[in-house]
Amino acid sequence: MASAIPPPAISAVAPALGSRAKTYRVALVGNPNTGKSTLFNALAGMNVRTGNYPGVTIEKKIGRCRFGDVSIDLVDLPGTYSLAPRSPDELVAVEVLTGGVSGETPVDAIVVVVNATILQRNLFLLSQVLELGKPTILALNMVDAAGARGISIDVNQLSRNLGIPVVATTASKRAGVVQLEEAIVELIENSHLRDEHDQAAQAHEDRPLPEGFYRTCEWLRTELISKACVDVANPKTNRGTTDAMPDEYLIQRIVLDRGGEAERRAVRRLGAAVLPPINAARAQLSQEFGDSVEMECSARYAWARRKLAGVLASESNANRTWTDRLDAVLTNRVFGMFFFVALMFLIFQFIYSWASIPMDLIDGATGFATEFVESMMAPGMLRSLITDGVIAGVGGVLIFLPQIALLFFFLAVLEDCGYMARAAFLVDRLMTIFGLSGKSFLPLMSSFACAVPGVMATRVIENRRDRIATIMVAPLMSCSARLPVYLLLIAAFFPATTYLGGWLSLPAMVLMGMYTVGIVSAIPVAWILKKTLLRGEVAPFVLELPEYKVPSGRVIFQRVWEASEAFVIRAGTLIFAASIVIWFAGYWPGDHTRQFALQSSMESLDQEAPQRSALSAEYKAQSAALLEGSLLGRIGKVIEPVVRPLGWDWKIGVGAVASFPAREVIIATLGTIYSLGGDVDESDEGLVGAMRDATWPDGRPVYGPAVALSLMVFFALCAQCVSTLLVIKRETNSWLWPVISFTYMTVMAYVGALVTFQIASRIL
Amino acid sequence: MTTLDQLLPGQRAEIIRIDGFDAVASRLREMGFVPGQPIEFLRKAPLGDPLKCSVQGTRIAVRSGEARRVCIEIR
Numbered sequence: 136m137a138s139a140i141p142p143p144a145i146s147a148v149a150p151a152l153g154s155r156a157k158t159y160r161v162a163l164v165g166n167p168n169t170g171k172s173t174l175f176n177a178l179a180g181m182n183v184r185t186g187n188y189p190g191v192t193i194e195k196k197i198g199r200c201r202f203g204d205v206s207i208d209l210v211d212l213p214g215t216y217s218l219a220p221r222s223p224d225e226l227v228a229v230e231v232l233t234g235g236v237s238g239e240t241p242v243d244a245i246v247v248v249v250n251a252t253i254l255q256r257n258l259f260l261l262s263q264v265l266e267l268g269k270p271t272i273l274a275l276n277m278v279d280a281a282g283a284r285g286i287s288i289d290v291n292q293l294s295r296n297l298g299i300p301v302v303a304t305t306a307s308k309r310a311g312v313v314q315l316e317e318a319i320v321e322l323i324e325n326s327h328l329r330d331e332h333d334q335a336a337q338a339h340e341d342r343p344l345p346e347g348f349y350r351t352c353e354w355l356r357t358e359l360i361s362k363a364c365v366d367v368a369n370p371k372t373n374r375g376t377t378d379a380m381p382d383e384y385l386i387q388r389i390v391l392d393r394g395g396e397a398e399r400r401a402v403r404r405l406g407a408a409v410l411p412p413i414n415a416a417r418a419q420l421s422q423e424f425g426d427s428v429e430m431e432c433s434a435r436y437a438w439a440r441r442k443l444a445g446v447l448a449s450e451s452n453a454n455r456t457w458t459d460r461l462d463a464v465l466t467n468r469v470f471g472m473f474f475f476v477a478l479m480f481l482i483f484q485f486i487y488s489w490a491s492i493p494m495d496l497i498d499g500a501t502g503f504a505t506e507f508v509e510s511m512m513a514p515g516m517l518r519s520l521i522t523d524g525v526i527a528g529v530g531g532v533l534i535f536l537p538q539i540a541l542l543f544f545f546l547a548v549l550e551d552c553g554y555m556a557r558a559a560f561l562v563d564r565l566m567t568i569f570g571l572s573g574k575s576f577l578p579l580m581s582s583f584a585c586a587v588p589g590v591m592a593t594r595v596i597e598n599r600r601d602r603i604a605t606i607m608v609a610p611l612m613s614c615s616a617r618l619p620v621y622l623l624l625i626a627a628f629f630p631a632t633t634y635l636g637g638w639l640s641l642p643a644m645v646l647m648g649m650y651t652v653g654i655v656s657a658i659p660v661a662w663i664l665k666k667t668l669l670r671g672e673v674a675p676f677v678l679e680l681p682e683y684k685v686p687s688g689r690v691i692f693q694r695v696w697e698a699s700e701a702f703v704i705r706a707g708t709l710i711f712a713a714s715i716v717i718w719f720a721g722y723w724p725g726d727h728t729r730q731f732a733l734q735s736s737m738e739s740l741d742q743e744a745p746q747r748s749a750l751s752a753e754y755k756a757q758s759a760a761l762l763e764g765s766l767l768g769r770i771g772k773v774i775e776p777v778v779r780p781l782g783w784d785w786k787i788g789v790g791a792v793a794s795f796p797a798r799e800v801i802i803a804t805l806g807t808i809y810s811l812g813g814d815v816d817e818s819d820e821g822l823v824g825a826m827r828d829a830t831w832p833d834g835r836p837v838y839g840p841a842v843a844l845s846l847m848v849f850f851a852l853c854a855q856c857v858s859t860l861l862v863i864k865r866e867t868n869s870w871l872w873p874v875i876s877f878t879y880m881t882v883m884a885y886v887g888a889l890v891t892f893q894i895a896s897r898i899l
Numbered sequence: 900m901t902t903l904d905q906l907l908p909g910q911r912a913e914i915i916r917i918d919g920f921d922a923v924a925s926r927l928r929e930m931g932f933v934p935g936q937p938i939e940f941l942r943k944a945p946l947g948d949p950l951k952c953s954v955q956g957t958r959i960a961v962r963s964g965e966a967r968r969v970c971i972e973i974r
Contacts, residue, residue: 255931
C-alpha cells in the first residue's frame with residue numbers, strides 16, 4: 136500500500152517502540168453526499184467492525200487499517216451538515232470527536248471530507264471542526280467532478296489559507312487515497328512533536344466567530360465551574376465535576392444553541408444553577424452581535440468566503456447540468472410519478488422472485504440437514520433439540536438473508552446513484568399523512584416483503600424520532616409471512632364468489648382488506664407516537680438532492696455485506712436463542728418415550744409398508760397429545776378464557792402462542808394439534824378439512840367466516856415475529872422499543888380481532 | 900415580505916433573512932440559506948410539495964412551510 140511514506144525524521148526522535156505499537160484513532164467527518172463512505176471504504180477496506188454507541192441509535196463504524204507501519208482505527212461518523220447537537224444522538228457524534236464518550240479513546244486526528252463541487256457550503260462544517268482544536272486534514276473529494284464542471288481549485292493556496300493539510304481525492308476512482316494516508320500519518324506523527332501551545336496558537340489564528348464570542352465563552356466556563364462546585368454535595372453529580380463539565384467546544388454550543396442538547400445536558404449534569412450564567416452570556420452576546428444563531432451562520436460563511444479567496448476559479452457558469460435535465464424528467468408530474476411506481480413495482484417483483492430461489496435452497500438445505508441427522512441418530516430428546524431447535528433455528532435466521540441482501544442491494548444502488556433523494560422528494564407529501572417524511576417510504580414499502588430488512592432500511596432516516604416512528608409502524612405492513620395464514624383461512628372459509636362480472640372476487644377483497652387494515656392502523660399509531668413518546672419539534676425536511684452518478688460497485692457490495700453481517704451476527708444469535716426456547720416450551724414437560732418408539736419403528740419400515748399408516752396415525756395423535764400437555768399447550772389452555780371473546784378455542788390459542796417466533800408457524804402448529812403432523816402447508820386439504828370439521832364440545836363448528844376474519848385481523852396487527860422484535864432491539868439499541876412494539880401491537884391485534892368477531896358473528 | 904414559496908419556477912432572488920430560531924431555521928442556515936445568497940426556485944414536487952430550489956451550488960428540497968421562513972427579494 137503506502138510504502139511511499141517518506142521515512143519520517145520522527146522515527147529517530149520518537150520513543151522507539153512505545154509510539155509504534157500504539158493504534159491511533161482518526162475520525163472521518165463530512166456532509167452527506169461528499170463520497171465519505173466511498174472514501175472510508177477505500178481507506179479501511181473490508182476490515183470494518185460495527186456496533187452502537189451506548190444509549191443512542193447512531194451506528195459505530197470502525198475500520199482497522201495500516202498506513203505504512205502505523206496502525207489506525209478509522210472511525211466513520213454519520214454524514215452531517217453541522218456539529219450543533221440537537222439530540223442525544225448528535226451530541227454523541229460530537230463527543231466522539233472531542234473524546235467525551237466514556238469508554239472511547241479520544242481521536243488523534245480528524246479528516247473532514249468535502250465535496251469539491253460545493254466547497255463553500257462544505258467549509259461551514261470544517262469551520263466547526265477546527266474549533267475542536269484537533270489535528271485536522273481536509274480531503275477535497277470529487278475533484279474530478281469539479282474539474283468536469285469547470286471548477287479549478289488551487290489546493291496549495293487552500294492549504295495555506297486554512298493552515299491545515301489539504302489532499303485532493305477522487306474516492307470513487309481511488310485517486311489520492313495513498314496521498315491521504317501519507318498525510319494522515321505525517322499529521323499524527325508531527326502533532327506529537329508540536330507542543331500543545333503551538334496547536335492552541337494555531338487554532339486561535341483567524342477564528343471564524345468574533346473574538347467577543349470566545350471571551351464570553353471563557354467567562355461562562357469559569358462561571359460554570361464555580362456554579363457546579365455548589366452541586367458537588369449532590370450525590371447525583373458527585374462523580375466529579377471534571378466529568379460533568381462541558382469542554383470548550385460544548386461551552387460554545389451551550390451559548391449558541393438555544394434549547395440545544397449541549398444546554399440540556401449541562402442542566403442535567405450540573406443542575407439548574409447553570410441557567411442564569413448561560414442566559415447572561417447569551418444576553419451579552421445578542422447585545423453585541425444580534426441573534427447568536429444568525430451570527431454564527433453568517434460568520435462561518437464569511438470565514439468560508441475568506442478562506443476561498445484566490446482558491447477557486449470557475450470557467451463557465453454551467454447552471455444547467457445533466458442532473459437538472461434528468462431531474463426535469465424524473466421528477467416530472469406525470470412521467471416522474473409513473474417511473475417511480477414502475478421502479479418500486481420492479482424492485483419488489485425482483486425481491487419476491489429472486490429471493491425465492493436462495494430461500495428455497497436454504498429450505499432444502501434445512502430439510503436435508505434434518506434428514507441427515509435423523510438418519511444418523513435414533514429418535515430422542517437430543518435429536519429433537521438438534522432438528523427442531525438448532526437446525527430450525529439456524530434455518531429460521533438464514534431464510535431472511537436473501538431478502539435482506541437483495542433489498543440492500545437495491546437500496547444501495549438507489550442511494551448511491553442519487554435517486555433515493557428524488558424518491559423522498561416525490562412521495563414526501565404522501566408520507567405526511569403518517570406524520571413521517573418521504574424518507575420513510577422505502578423502509579415501509581420494504582416491510583411488505585418483510586419487516587426485518589424494512590426496519591434495517593430505516594437507517595437512511597437521520598432524524599431519530601422519524602426513524603423510530605417508522606420502525607414502530609413498519610411491522611404493521613402485511614409481510615410475506617402473513618400471506619400463508621391469510622391464504623389458508625380465505626381458502627377455507629371464503630368461497631370464490633365474484634362480483635362486477637368477474638372483476639372483483641371475494642377472496643381477493645378479503646386479502647386486500649387485510650393489507651388495508653395494517654396500513655390504515657399505522658396512521659393513528661404514528662400520529663399518537665409523534666404526540667407522546669416521540670414528541671418534539673417537527674423534523675426539518677431540508678433535503679439535498681445530489682448530482683446523479685454511476686453507482687460504485689464497492690460501495691454497494693459493502694452495504695450489502697454490512698447489512699447481512701449485522702443481521703446474522705447480532706440479530707441472528709438472538710433469533711436462534713429464541714427458537715431454542717420455543718422448541719423447549721413445545722417439548723417439555725411430557726413423556727416422549729412412546730412417540731420416539733413410534734418414530735423408530737416408522738423409520739425402520741419401508742415407505743410402502745402397510746403397517747405404516749396405522750403407526751403414523753398413532754404417532755400424530757401422540758404428538759398432538761404431547762403438544763397439548765407441553766408448556767405451550769398449557770399456556771394455550773390458560774389463555775382460553777381470554778381468546779374466547781375472539782371466537783377462538785384453546786387450539787387456536789395454542790397456535791397463536793406457538794407462532795410467537797414467526798406467524799407462519801401457526802399452520803404447522805394447527806397441523807400438529809389436529810393430529811395431521813407438523814409438515815402441512817396452507818394448501819393442505821387435510822388441514823382445511825380438519826378446521827371445517829372442528830367443533831366446540833356442544834357440537835357447534837369452531838370455525839366460520841367470523842372466526843377466520845378475527846384470526847386474520849389478529850395476525851395482520853400482532854407482533855408475532857421474534858426476528859422483527861430483535862432487529863428493532865438491535866436498530867434502536869434499546870429494549871424499550873421492542874417492548875413497546877410488542878405491547879401496542881398485541882393489544883391492538885386483540886382489540887381488532889375482538890371487534891371483528893363481535894361484529895362479524897352478528898352479521899355473517 | 901416575499902417568501903421563497905411565492906416564487907415561480909425559474910425565478911431567481913436573493914435571501915434577505917430566515918425567520919425563527921428553531922431546528923428548522925438552524926438547519927436551513929447550516930445548509931447555506933444565509934442572507935445575501937442568491938437562490939433560484941426550480942420546481943414543485945408532483946404532489947405540490949416539497950419545493951426544489953438551488954442555493955450555494957446545490958439543489959435542496961424544502962417543504963412549503965419551511966420555504967415560508969425564507970424571506971427573499973426578487974432580482
